[in-house]
Amino acid sequence: MVRLGILFAADVTAFVVMRGMVHAVRDHAVLGTAVATAIATALPSGMLGGWQYASALLLGLLVTGNYGQGDQRRSPQRLFAACALATALPLWMTLWTRGIEPMVLQYTMTTALMWAGLVAERLAVDRAVARVRPQEQNRLDTLFVGPGSDCASALANPAFAYDTEYRPVGFVDTQVPVAPGAIGHVAEFSLLLAATGARVIVICGHLTKGEFEDIVDAALTSGCQVLSLPRSARIQDVRPTTVWRRGQALVELTAPGLKGWQLAIKRVTDIVGSVIGMALAAPLMAGIALAIKLDSPGPVLFSQDRVGMGGRPFRLLKFRTMHDGADREKVRLAHLNHSGDARLFKIRGDPRVTRFGATIRRWSLDELPQLWNVLAGDMSLVGPRPFFEADLLAYEDRHARRLAVQPGITGLWQVKGRSDVIDFEEVVRLDREYIERWSVGLDLAILASTIPAVCRRQGAY
Numbered sequence: 001m002v003r004l005g006i007l008f009a010a011d012v013t014a015f016v017v018m019r020g021m022v023h024a025v026r027d028h029a030v031l032g033t034a035v036a037t038a039i040a041t042a043l044p045s046g047m048l049g050g051w052q053y054a055s056a057l058l059l060g061l062l063v064t065g066n067y068g069q070g071d072q073r074r075s076p077q078r079l080f081a082a083c084a085l086a087t088a089l090p091l092w093m094t095l096w097t098r099g100i101e102p103m104v105l106q107y108t109m110t111t112a113l114m115w116a117g118l119v120a121e122r123l124a125v126d127r128a129v130a131r132v133r134p135q136e137q138n139r140l141d142t143l144f145v146g147p148g149s150d151c152a153s154a155l156a157n158p159a160f161a162y163d164t165e166y167r168p169v170g171f172v173d174t175q176v177p178v179a180p181g182a183i184g185h186v187a188e189f190s191l192l193l194a195a196t197g198a199r200v201i202v203i204c205g206h207l208t209k210g211e212f213e214d215i216v217d218a219a220l221t222s223g224c225q226v227l228s229l230p231r232s233a234r235i236q237d238v239r240p241t242t243v244w245r246r247g248q249a250l251v252e253l254t255a256p257g258l259k260g261w262q263l264a265i266k267r268v269t270d271i272v273g274s275v276i277g278m279a280l281a282a283p284l285m286a287g288i289a290l291a292i293k294l295d296s297p298g299p300v301l302f303s304q305d306r307v308g309m310g311g312r313p314f315r316l317l318k319f320r321t322m323h324d325g326a327d328r329e330k331v332r333l334a335h336l337n338h339s340g341d342a343r344l345f346k347i348r349g350d351p352r353v354t355r356f357g358a359t360i361r362r363w364s365l366d367e368l369p370q371l372w373n374v375l376a377g378d379m380s381l382v383g384p385r386p387f388f389e390a391d392l393l394a395y396e397d398r399h400a401r402r403l404a405v406q407p408g409i410t411g412l413w414q415v416k417g418r419s420d421v422i423d424f425e426e427v428v429r430l431d432r433e434y435i436e437r438w439s440v441g442l443d444l445a446i447l448a449s450t451i452p453a454v455c456r457r458q459g460a461y
Helices: 002-026 033-042 051-063 070-074 076-091 100-132 148-155 186-196 209-221 260-295 355-362 370-376 389-394 397-404 424-437 440-456
Strands: 140-146 166-173 200-203 225-228 239-245 248-254 301-307 313-319 380-382 408-410
Touching: 002 033, 002 051, 002 100, 051 076, 076 100, 140 148, 140 186, 148 166, 166 186, 186 209, 200 209, 209 225, 209 397, 260 313, 260 355, 260 370, 260 380, 260 440, 301 389, 313 370, 370 408, 380 440, 397 424, 408 440, 424 440
Parallel strands: 140 166, 140 200, 200 225, 380 408
Antiparallel strands: 225 248, 239 248, 301 313
16 A cells, blocks of 8 residues: 555656646747747647546556556556556547647657656656665565475576565475475475565475465465466465566465455445444344343353454453353363364253343344444454454464454354354355455345344354
8 A cells, every 4th residue: 555655646746747847848938939839739738737637647557557566567568558548538539629640649749758757757766765765674585495496496586686575595495305505394394484584485396286285375374475486286265466576477376365445445334334233223232131131140241252353362242142151161061062173162952041042142133242343343244253262273274364354243154054054164165255255245245145044043043
């Protein structure tokens, strides 16, 4: 977002500067009357004279990918394409009012001038960034993984040269015996990754499917950027994206996750939805609280430590549906867990549930206090269900992908069977599917499907 904001501001500045130069030459004849007359013929008043062209320019830069990462922002070809597109948008009327020859001249002049200004501006931005933050400070510790010879070739690639954003810290060999200079074997990858503190992993040469998956899972779980030369192997739920460094195509592998603007939209939706939900449900929640007090001794609300986005703990709120102190009996009743997996603790006819608690559990009304968790920013209306911090010890790297978004009150798991889905791997798959496919429309569809799922009372106990 910072990069996008800087480039956006710089592009607007470049437009204003070029517009001012044209006005100075054409309207104020700073280079003489003859030049002013020629410019006025080619670029009559109105061209580069308003925010119509500025809007077209910013749209053209966005469409042609000039706000992307890496080399994209400084590509003269992309910048020229953006200027050509932006100039064409407001010029279509000129073809009918002035004829084709004046239109072609005006189009050529405008495109060339704006292109020159943008190229100069992007170069200036790079110089300014280099002065404020020298390249050495921006470089990321980079660890290479693969056969020794392939790692050596990658280390010599211009994409990882001294003046790039990557600082090589060594390579991990996949062969036995390890090549001279290797810091270790791939079997020790997780330990070597922690020891080096690398933030970027580059996969080189051929790896077995198992090695490839283990490296990518461990690296993404540690928050590393993963780069790889193009290869045919694919990992489920991992997105390959081509990035360019010094003219070399690299493949960045990213875990499913929401971007900054998506998180902002989701947060606004959560705030609005939780406020409206609490306002509408306030009388019902008051009645439930009174009924709980009359039904059994103990507090109205029940809270537990759960794990949220990024592994951050928080206190999850529910209406109490079990007798007071029921949480301490979980170990004694573990043999009744019909899922067979401690990470998915479900008991049919749980003896700890109170009479009124069973009623509100069937209708999922015990979840209503979590609207406060949503408003507080610990949860979302839609997302994976939060789990216990102790369960992290039994998680594999791929399971931790659920931490990429805020946990939710409802989600794909809930609308596709709720407690009837007792396979933990299936729960994880549904959560990862949600993260991969996220959109505002999907959230609204899940929220709309939650009401029929609750009314069917399937899998609720």
